[in-house]
Amino acid sequence: MAEKPDKSNKLKARLPRGLADRGVAEIAATRRMVEQIRAVYERYGFEPVETPAFEYTDALGKFLPDQDRPNEGVFSFQDDDEQWLSLRYDLTAPLARYVAENFQNLPLPYRSYRFGWVFRNEKPGPGRFRQFMQFDADTVGSASSAADAEMCMMAADTMEKLGVPRGSYVVKVNNRKILDGVMESIDLDGDENAQKRLTVLRALDKYERLGIKGVKELLGPGRTDPSGDFTKGAGLKEKQIAPLLRFLRFGEIFSEIEQGEFEEIDTHFPNPFFNPPSSWDVEGNVDYGRMERKAAELKKVNPNGRVYDWSFNLDVLGRVALLFDMNDTLAQGLNELAEMEALFQSARYVDVVPSGESSPDDEDSDHVRISMDPSVVRGLEYYTGPVYEVELTFETKDEKGRSVRFGSVGGGGRYDGLVARFRGEPVPATGFSIGVSRLQAALTLIGKLDSKPAPGPVVVTVFDRDRIADYQKMATMLRDAGIRAELYLGNPKHSVGQQLKYADKRGSPCVVIQGGDEKAKGEVQIKDLTLGAELASMSKDRDEYKQKQAEAQFPVPEAKLVEGVRRVLDRHKVTWD
Numbered sequence: 001m002a003e004k005p006d007k008s009n010k011l012k013a014r015l016p017r018g019l020a021d022r023g024v025a026e027i028a029a030t031r032r033m034v035e036q037i038r039a040v041y042e043r044y045g046f047e048p049v050e051t052p053a054f055e056y057t058d059a060l061g062k063f064l065p066d067q068d069r070p071n072e073g074v075f076s077f078q079d080d081d082e083q084w085l086s087l088r089y090d091l092t093a094p095l096a097r098y099v100a101e102n103f104q105n106l107p108l109p110y111r112s113y114r115f116g117w118v119f120r121n122e123k124p125g126p127g128r129f130r131q132f133m134q135f136d137a138d139t140v141g142s143a144s145s146a147a148d149a150e151m152c153m154m155a156a157d158t159m160e161k162l163g164v165p166r167g168s169y170v171v172k173v174n175n176r177k178i179l180d181g182v183m184e185s186i187d188l189d190g191d192e193n194a195q196k197r198l199t200v201l202r203a204l205d206k207y208e209r210l211g212i213k214g215v216k217e218l219l220g221p222g223r224t225d226p227s228g229d230f231t232k233g234a235g236l237k238e239k240q241i242a243p244l245l246r247f248l249r250f251g252e253i254f255s256e257i258e259q260g261e262f263e264e265i266d267t268h269f270p271n272p273f274f275n276p277p278s279s280w281d282v283e284g285n286v287d288y289g290r291m292e293r294k295a296a297e298l299k300k301v302n303p304n305g306r307v308y309d310w311s312f313n314l315d316v317l318g319r320v321a322l323l324f325d326m327n328d329t330l331a332q333g334l335n336e337l338a339e340m341e342a343l344f345q346s347a348r349y350v351d352v353v354p355s356g357e358s359s360p361d362d363e364d365s366d367h368v369r370i371s372m373d374p375s376v377v378r379g380l381e382y383y384t385g386p387v388y389e390v391e392l393t394f395e396t397k398d399e400k401g402r403s404v405r406f407g408s409v410g411g412g413g414r415y416d417g418l419v420a421r422f423r424g425e426p427v428p429a430t431g432f433s434i435g436v437s438r439l440q441a442a443l444t445l446i447g448k449l450d451s452k453p454a455p456g457p458v459v460v461t462v463f464d465r466d467r468i469a470d471y472q473k474m475a476t477m478l479r480d481a482g483i484r485a486e487l488y489l490g491n492p493k494h495s496v497g498q499q500l501k502y503a504d505k506r507g508s509p510c511v512v513i514q515g516g517d518e519k520a521k522g523e524v525q526i527k528d529l530t531l532g533a534e535l536a537s538m539s540k541d542r543d544e545y546k547q548k549q550a551e552a553q554f555p556v557p558e559a560k561l562v563e564g565v566r567r568v569l570d571r572h573k574v575t576w577d
Contacts, residue, residue: 033443162443266290278305385416410435460512478565
C-alpha cells in the first residue's frame with residue numbers, strides 16, 4: 001500500500017504585503033493604456049530608452065520623501081564586490097545616470113521616454129504599494145521655460161487621449177523657487193538649514209493628506225499619528241510657520257481677495273504682470289508710501305515691463321507677488337511661470353483676454369486645462385524649478401458605492417542638479433511622470449478603459465489521443481494564418497465536454513473538433529462558443545433558435561479550416577491587438 005504524502009511541511013502560498021498579482025484583464029488594460037500614452041509622447045518627439053531595475057545605491061541618491069537615512073526607502077543589497085545595489089525608486093534618477101554615462105553620444109537636448117516598475121521600501125497601506133508602474137518623459141539639456149511648458153501641455157494632451165474630458169482634469173503648476181523664496185524670507189536659507197528645509201518640504205507635501213493642522217504640527221515640534229508613532233517636526237517658530245501656511249492656503253486667500261474680504265492693503269495694488277510696477281501711479285494712491293515701497297520691492301518681478309494679456313493664471317501669479325515678501329529667488333520663480341503662461345496662451349491651452357479689454361468675472365472652470373497653483377510642492381528633494389501635477393477633479397463611486405476622488409495621477413518638474421552630480425557641471429533637465437497603476441484604476445472606474453481581457457485562443461480539441469499529430473497540424477495551420485490557436489494539452493483522459501469547459505474558461509471564441517467520423521469525411525467541426533452561450537438563454541421553440549443552432553456548430557472541409565474559423569471570428573468581430 002502506497003504511503004500517503006506528508007503535507008505537514010508543505011509551503012504556504014502567500015503574497016508579500018504591499019505587492020499585487022495581476023491577471024490577464026488588468027495586463028491587457030495596462031497595455032492598451034500604455035500604447036495611448038506612448039503615442040502622445042512620440043507625437044512630441046520623444047524616443048524610448050530603457051534602464052535596468054537595479055542601480056548602484058549612490059547613483060540613485062537620497063532624494064525620497066519621508067526618509068532620513070541614506071538607504072531607507074529603497075530595497076538594497078551588497079554585491080560580491082562589496083558595492084551596494086538598489087532597486088530603482090523612480091525612473092528619473094536612473095535616467096540621470098544613463099545620460100551622464102553616455103553624454104558625448106547623445107543628441108542634446110535629449111528627449112526620451114521610458115516606463116516600468118519602480119519600488120519603494122515603505123510601510124504598505126490602502127492604495128500604497130511597494131511596487132508600482134510609472135511612465136516618464138524627460139528633456140535633458142534645455143534650460144528653456146518652453147521645455148517645462150511643453151511637459152504640461154503634453155500632460156494635458158495625454159489625459160484627453162486617454163478619454164478624460166476637459167473639466168475632469170487639471171495640470172497644476174508651481175515653481176519650487178517660490179517656496180524657496182518664502183523659506184528664504186523666514187531665514188531658512190543657507191547650507192546650515194538644508195536639513196530643516198527638507199523637513200519643511202516633506203511636511204508641506206502632506207497637506208492634502210493631513211490638512212493644515214497636521215502640517216502645522218510637523219512644521220513645529222512634531223506630530224503623533226493615530227497609531228501612536230511620533231514624527232519629529234521642523235521646530236519652526238510661529239512667525240516662521242505663518243507664511244508657510246499662507247503659502248498652502250493661497251487658494252482660500254485668493255478667493256477672499258476676489259470677494260473683497262481680505263484686508264491686507266498690498267494685495268489690492270495693481271497686478272505687476274498686467275500693470276508693471278514701473279508704471280504704477282504711486283503719487284495718486286491714498287497709501288502713497290506703502291505703494292511706493294511695494295513697487296520698489298517688486299522691481300525684479302516682470303523686470304522687462306511687459307504688459308501681458310489677462311489670464312486667470314497670471315492673476316494668480318500677481319496676487320502671489322503682492323502677498324509675500326519679495327526676494328530674488330521668489331521673483332525668479334514668478335517670472336519663469338509667467339514665461340510658461342505666455343507659451344500656454346500662444347498654444348491656446350489657457351483662455352486669455354487681450355490687454356485693454358475687461359477680464360471675466362471668474363475663470364470658466366469647466367475648461368481649465370493648466371492652472372497655476374502655489375500649493376503644489378512635490379515631495380522629491382531634487383526639483384529645482386517649475387513643478388507640476390496632474391489632478392483628476394471628478395468624483396466617482398467604487399464597486400461598493402463609496403465616493404472616490406483620485407486626486408494626483410502624475411507629476412514632475414525641473415531637476416537641474418541630478419545629471420550634474422555625475423558630471424560636475426550644470427546640465428538642465430525637466431520631466432513628467434504618470435502613475436500608471438493609479439491612473440488605470442481611475443480610468444477603469446469611470447469606464448474610459450476597457451478592462452475586458454482579449455479574446456482567448458481558438459482551442460483545437462483532442463478527440464483521439466493517438467492522432468495528436470493531426471491536431472497539432474490544425475493548430476499550426478491557424479497560427480500560420482495569424483489566428484491565435486492552442487492545442488489542448490490537459491489531461492489526455494478528459495472528454496470533449498471537459499475540453500469545451502476549459503475553452504469557455506479561456507474565453508475562446510470557438511473550438512475545433514475532429515472525431516473518427518469527421519476524419520473519414522475529411523472534415524472538421526467548428527463550434528461557436530459565443531453563439532452557444534446565447535442559445536442557452538433562448539427558447540428552443542423559436543425559429544431564431546433553430547437558425548442559430550445551425551450556425552453554432554457546422555462542418556467544413558479540413559482544407560477550409562482557416563476560412564471556417566474566420567467566419568466565427570468575423571461574426572463576433574474578434575481581433576487580437
